[in-house]
Amino acid sequence: EAGVAQSPRYKIIEKRQSVAFWCNPISGHATLYWYQQILGQGPKLLIQFQNNGVVDDSQLPKDRFSAERLKGVDSTLKIQPAKLEDSAVYLCASSPWTGNEQYFGPGTRLTVT
Amino acid sequence: AQKITQTQPGMFVQEKEAVTLDCTYDTSDPSYGLFWYKQPSSGEMIFLIYQGSYDQQNATEGRYSLNFQKARKSANLVISASQLGDSAMYFCAMRGPDDYKLSFGAGTTVTVRA
Numbered sequence: 001e002a003g004v005a006q007s008p009r010y011k012i013i014e015k016r017q018s019v020a021f022w023c024n025p026i027s028g029h030a031t032l033y034w035y036q037q038i039l040g041q042g043p044k045l046l047i048q049f050q051n052n053g054v055v056d057d058s059q060l061p062k063d064r065f066s067a068e069r070l071k072g073v074d075s076t077l078k079i080q081p082a083k084l085e086d087s088a089v090y091l092c093a094s095s096p097w098t099g100n101e102q103y104f105g106p107g108t109r110l111t112v113t
Numbered sequence: 114a115q116k117i118t119q120t121q122p123g124m125f126v127q128e129k130e131a132v133t134l135d136c137t138y139d140t141s142d143p144s145y146g147l148f149w150y151k152q153p154s155s156g157e158m159i160f161l162i163y164q165g166s167y168d169q170q171n172a173t174e175g176r177y178s179l180n181f182q183k184a185r186k187s188a189n190l191v192i193s194a195s196q197l198g199d200s201a202m203y204f205c206a207m208r209g210p211d212d213y214k215l216s217f218g219a220g221t222t223v224t225v226r227a
Contacts, residue, residue, distance in 0.1 A: 091156075106157045
């Protein structure tokens with residue numbers, strides 16, 4: 001069974017530029033999560049989708065971050081415009097239903113200069 | 114609000130020895146779940162073990178065991194017979210009863226020496 005796929009693995013941009021990350025969850029998993037992991041810290045949930053609906057985006061900085069999960073499968077997370085403090089690893093995870101164990105992808109390491 | 118505390122930023126362990134990673138948590142909910150994840154340098158979070166708050170026995174998964182002390186609100190991870198491949202960052206996480214969100218601790222870096 002294929003795991004959670006993410007791309008790109010690495011991205012370097014200048015502040016005020018835009019960037020997008022892509023995630024393809026494990027086939028059949030209804031729930032998809034985006035986490036932000038700043039160096040030296042544990043991951044922090046940004047947004048959770050149940051199928052194609054948003055369950056929780058309370059910690060998503062909505063003035064610059066957006067995410068969508070069209071058709072309830074893959075998802076895109078966008079930052080526009082990026083700030084220096086957005087430098088982090090962005091992890092995507094999926095689970096069969098809320099409350100189950102979450103399976104993580106390899107992450108996208110973003111560096112904003 | 115849920116809070117996870119991992120007080121050991123880094124630990125060294127000799128190959129084939131056991132190591133205990135500390136985790137304490139704070140919640141007012143009687144029902145919750147505790148997780149441990151491993152994050153190697155490649156960046157992927159790997160699920161290791163799960164303990165439910167109502168589970169009577171401590172969870173075990175191969176070389177991993179969870180020392181669950183509910184009254185003390187601690188959920189320490191024990192890795193037995195350490196291997197070089199165990200060198201990684203380890204995170205403790207908690208989920209509440211109606212809360213799908215995982216709250217993570219700051220992590221502990223484990224380095225296994227040959």
